[in-house]
Amino acid sequence: MNENAADILLSPLLTLEEIGSLAEIPVTYEIKQNGRSHNPSCRQRGKRTTEQVTTSVREFRVQGHHERACRTCGGGDLPELTHEQEAGVRRLALLLPEREETARREREAQRAAATRVQAAEAIDQRAREVLHGWDSRLAHERRHLQGRPARVLTATTVCSEGDECGAGAELSIDTRTLEMRFRCPVDPGHGRRDLRGEPEEFWMYAAPAEYDALALVVSVIAEDASAWHEVYGTRAHDYRMTTAALQAFDEANPQPLDLGLNIQCGLCERRMSFHEGDPDSRLPAAYSCNHKHDDGRYHRVSSEDVDDAIDRHLRSRLRGRRHWVLAPELAPEPELVAAYADHLNAKIKTYDDHIGAAKLDRFLARERARLTKQLEQVRGVQEHGVFVVADLNTFADDYWRSTSAPDRATELGRALLVESVVCYRSSIRVVTRFDDHTALYRRLRTEELRHEIATARAHLSELEEELHELTDPVA
Numbered sequence: 001m002n003e004n005a006a007d008i009l010l011s012p013l014l015t016l017e018e019i020g021s022l023a024e025i026p027v028t029y030e031i032k033q034n035g036r037s038h039n040p041s042c043r044q045r046g047k048r049t050t051e052q053v054t055t056s057v058r059e060f061r062v063q064g065h066h067e068r069a070c071r072t073c074g075g076g077d078l079p080e081l082t083h084e085q086e087a088g089v090r091r092l093a094l095l096l097p098e099r100e101e102t103a104r105r106e107r108e109a110q111r112a113a114a115t116r117v118q119a120a121e122a123i124d125q126r127a128r129e130v131l132h133g134w135d136s137r138l139a140h141e142r143r144h145l146q147g148r149p150a151r152v153l154t155a156t157t158v159c160s161e162g163d164e165c166g167a168g169a170e171l172s173i174d175t176r177t178l179e180m181r182f183r184c185p186v187d188p189g190h191g192r193r194d195l196r197g198e199p200e201e202f203w204m205y206a207a208p209a210e211y212d213a214l215a216l217v218v219s220v221i222a223e224d225a226s227a228w229h230e231v232y233g234t235r236a237h238d239y240r241m242t243t244a245a246l247q248a249f250d251e252a253n254p255q256p257l258d259l260g261l262n263i264q265c266g267l268c269e270r271r272m273s274f275h276e277g278d279p280d281s282r283l284p285a286a287y288s289c290n291h292k293h294d295d296g297r298y299h300r301v302s303s304e305d306v307d308d309a310i311d312r313h314l315r316s317r318l319r320g321r322r323h324w325v326l327a328p329e330l331a332p333e334p335e336l337v338a339a340y341a342d343h344l345n346a347k348i349k350t351y352d353d354h355i356g357a358a359k360l361d362r363f364l365a366r367e368r369a370r371l372t373k374q375l376e377q378v379r380g381v382q383e384h385g386v387f388v389v390a391d392l393n394t395f396a397d398d399y400w401r402s403t404s405a406p407d408r409a410t411e412l413g414r415a416l417l418v419e420s421v422v423c424y425r426s427s428i429r430v431v432t433r434f435d436d437h438t439a440l441y442r443r444l445r446t447e448e449l450r451h452e453i454a455t456a457r458a459h460l461s462e463l464e465e466e467l468h469e470l471t472d473p474v475a
Contacts, residue, residue: 005081005089006039006074009057010066013099014092016058022088023058029065029076037065039073120231127217130178131210138178141221150176153219157212157236159184171213175220180213207361211236231357238356242364245354249347257332257340259377261415263306265289265299266424274303276366287423301423310414310421313430321448325392329440330416330433337381344375377412390416 008014009022016023029037030049037060038045040052060066060076069075081089129137154172159165167186173179184190215236218225263272272287287306289299318324348371351364358364380389387393390412409417422429434441 004074004093005086006076006078008089008092008096009078010060010069010075011096012066012069013096013103016061018092018095019057020088022085022092023056023061025057025078025081025085026054027057027060027076027078028052028054029060031065036068036070037075038070039075039077041077042070042073044070044072116227117231119227123218123222123225123228124214124232126221127214130217130221131180131213141178142176145176145178145220148175150174153216155212155216157182157209159186159190159209165190169209171209171216173216173220178217178220180217182209207358207363208236208239211239211358233357235357235361238354238358239361239364241356242351242354242358245350246347246367249350253343253346255340256343257336259332259340259374259412259415261306261310261411261418262420263287263301264420264422265291266422266427266429267293267299272299272301272423299423299425301428306421306423306428307408307414309428310418310430311408313432314409314414314417317432317434321444324434324444325413325417326387327434327440327444329443331386332381334382337378337386341375341378341382344371344378347371348375386412386416392416 006027009019009025010027028040030040030045030052031037032045033048038049066075126137126141130141152172152174154170157169157171159167159169165184165186167184169182169184169190172181172183182190211232215233218228222228263274264270265272268289268291270289270291272289275283275286275288277283277285285303287301287303292298348368351368351371355364355368377389391410392413417432417434419431419433419435422431434444
């Protein structure tokens with residue numbers, strides 16, 4: 001009964017509430033290097049284990065050892081049980097068969113789902129290679145399509161020409177050549193570029209148009225695409241629903257606090273968006289203005305150049321003035337921080353409620369990760385204070401030349417100290433919250449001057465006293 005009792009009392013299929021008073025029974029165990037718990041006499045425990053530990057079943061489970069208990073010995077050794085305890089264990093044993101069967105079905109369902117996802121991803125990758133014109137993939141798929149009647153299949157999407165169009169567009173594919181075409185009813189030039197003097201088909205594969213195109217390609221190259229439709233069939237729809245829901249959320253719930261840098265385009269005064277670096281295309285992280293300007297060009301500035309400009313400006317402003325970065329005016333109000341945490345929680349929930357099959361989209365996944373990171377940062381601010389989280393409390397005179405501190409400000413530190421950054425074609429202008437003529441500068445400088453005047457007066461008093469002692473004949 002002892003080993004059977006261990007299997008039952010330490011089973012992860014039971015809860016502490018169900019175990020009840022039996023949770024106070026002592027259990028003796030050892031922990032192997034891999035984290036698995038064993039009965040001290042178990043032949044599977046090996047030589048490298050911790051010393052024997054005796055604790056209650058409750059504490060054993062609270063520490064999570066029951067999740068990694070040895071299947072051979074149950075995970076620990078129990079003492080001889082009383083008749084009442086044995087009866088309680090037998091009652092618990094009656095609950096396990098059904099739960100074990102449920103757990104088995106869940107594992108099978110998870111394995112089947114993993115198999116479907118694997119098959120769907122394989123089809124999706126084939127479709128991507130066709131869509132992006134991989135010669136080897138196109139040749140392979142065309143061979144498989146030989147003998148089939150030539151047709152042109154169409155689907156509708158949204159024009160992906162910048163942010164200004166958004167018109168309903170048509171996608172078409174030749175089932176024999178796998179040639180994809182894109183047509184915007186508003187402007188036939190959308191989706192076409194002048195390459196080497198010739199207008200060529202070249203449209204931006206941006207979601208959700210990319211997902212509509214992939215679905216069209218899959219319908220041609222995959223004879224049995226049931227796995228793909230089950231996993232990715234609603235991806236374009238879910239992408240649209242998620243982006244629309246997030247946009248509606250932002251419109252209905254203005255952000256109560258902004259802990260990010262305000263990067264402005266010096267050409268049109270729009271706020272520039274941050275784009276992470278792409279190792280595949282070797283594009284560095286940058287701030288971009290998505291508006292095409294009068295010179296026909298978009299505006300993009302490397303984030304490294306922006307950070308360098310900010311740090312250079314802060315060096316000139318903060319040299320010898322460490323106390324300025326800890327000015328109380330720079331810290332956001334606690335009420336705003338709490339409201340921002342609630343805002344981020346609600347936005348993450350909106351994302352999770354709509355994302356569905358689009359959860360692997362790179363743009364949306366990055367947005368989810370960004371929101372999560374911001375929420376963690378806000379919780380850190382609530383717990384430790386904004387200056388600690390921003391690492392401003394470690395600033396010292398000549399901070400950037402200190403060998404014991406990093407040579408760059410943190411992202412949050414820059415956001416707290418900088419009012420705005422204006423990016424032009426050939427220069428970057430940084431405006432801090434304590435630049436000349438700002439209210440914070442006047443207060444800090446006034447405080448600084450009063451301290452200097454008080455110090456000077458004290459020094460003057462000392463000099464006058466010394467002079468008096470030197471010139472007074474009586475002294």
